[in-house]
Amino acid sequence: MRVVIVTESFPPDINGVAHCALQTARHLAARGHDPLVVAPATPTGREADAAAPCPVVRVPSLPLPGYPQVRVALPGRRLAQTVAAHRAELVHLASPFVLGMRGMAAATRLRVPAVAVYQTDLAGYARTYVGAGEGAAWRRIRTVHAAADRTLAPSTAAQRDLEAHGVPRVWLWPRGVDAVRFRPERRCELLRADLAPRGELLVGYVGRLAPEKNVELLARVCGLDGVRVVVVGDGPSEASLRGALPGALFLGRRTGDELARIFASLDVFVHTGPHETFCQTVQEAMASGVPVIAPAAGGPLDLVAHGRTGLLVRPCDAEALRDAVWALAGDPGLRASYGSAGRARVSGRSWEAVGDLLVEHYVDVLHARSAGAGAVAA
CATH class of the missing domain: 3.40.50.2000 (Glycogen Phosphorylase B;)
Structure with a gap:
């Protein structure tokens, strides 16, 4: 399966989104699939990309004012060109917001199925940082996730929040842990x-x-x-x-x-x-x-x-x-x-087990798309 992982963050960044995207790429490569990552450029990304389990395409970005550890991707055509050149069968959107929204747009234009992974409480961040904007954050979340074939929530609380705010087709997908390293x-x-x-x-x-x-x-x-x-x-x-x-x-x-x-x-x-x-x-x-x-x-x-x-x-x-x-x-x-x-x-929540669950979600989405296309053709 040819998968493009569009992520707002990737190593050398250290955060939950980057770690989960890396583990997803590792698992897909280990299972014989063909992943490719698209992520914002970072000052030190080149060294980390050399050790990545698959090709990594970096798009121009700027540091978020007041929080330089967070990079915001700049507009451009490289993402859509990458999805097309990779002949992606599926686009995986990791915590989509800025780059992820453009990834969703590219997938829609190219008629490629998309799975959106909800991972960041943007509405909560809006309350914390600016004391407002919670409604606007949910509108943006709803826009990108409603366009996806399936949204994956990491917890039952997140799943309830998404459904309460009108996001359709929400499924549960937890995270793995390296119980060999952490013991x-x-x-x-x-x-x-x-x-x-x-x-x-x-x-x-x-x-x-x-x-x-x-x-x-x-x-x-x-x-x-x-x-x-x-x-x-x-x-x-x-x-x-x-x-x-x-x-x-x-x-x-x-x-x-x-x-x-x-x-x-x-x-x-x-x-x-x-x-x-x-x-x-x-x-x-x-x-x-x-x-x-x-x-x-x-x-x-x-x-x-x-x-x-x-x-x-x-x-x-x-x-x-x-x-x-x-x-x-x-x-x-x-x-x-x-x-x-x-x-x-x-002890049973390995990244391998969680990764296999993710592939099952991919397969379900691809089958649903095929069935839908067949119904339209008929």
Whole structure:
């Protein structure tokens, strides 16, 4: 199957959209399909593209003002030309917004089926960054996703949101996790001694440091006796967070096996953002055998079994977050129980299994298109 993956982000970017697009390309190539990726150009993209599992076409882009880690593709003909030249049988739109909308237009013109993967809560971001524009964001989401043959939502909460806003043909497609890389055996006592020299309880956050993540909610956790907060990631909020989280350790961006060791060496993983359509870091913490505390909103509702693999708290409630950490801090047996149950819960969610589900969605879309074309011809 010849597939063009049009994505708003791709490695070397580090975020959920980029990671999922990379895993999709890897799986398609491993299964003998012929994928090609179209993504915004980045200053360092050429080195990452050399290690990609398939050809990568970069389109001109500019950094988003105030958030240079995000690149916005510029208008041009290269995307449509690429779809045509690849003789695509299907277009995969990864979190379509700017480049993805043009990918949808190209697929429509060329009469190529399209699958749109919903992954970013753009309406929630509009509320966070500008305090308005939620309606406009949903109109744009509805426009591009309604034109697709099928929309894939990463969680039941995201599926409900899409359907409530008039998006048709929504199906559920979760995300995979590398349970070989992220596993409890990665726990490193030397690393723990370095991060918590007085034997403190290690409470970690991993992700972008941006306003929509609400990482400042960890301020009250920083005030707990015997607790050390560890923050992994970078982003535009880093400077302000360093002032807001006294005593916290900021480790910057970490990847690969190094990140896996950090995950497994934590005692508790905390996610603070209320706008997650899935939340991959929660799943990686669970695979690492670490109990999770997350907001009772969005993707974590599907991932965290409250009282079994971790705790769900009221979104944006700093006191509830602090109290949940304190409850786990004093009960190592409960932490171990939650961690083991979390590992068991995600052990079957490999990227291979999830990738095969995606291919099934592709096949269903292609069959539906063929049936529709046959009906029209008849």
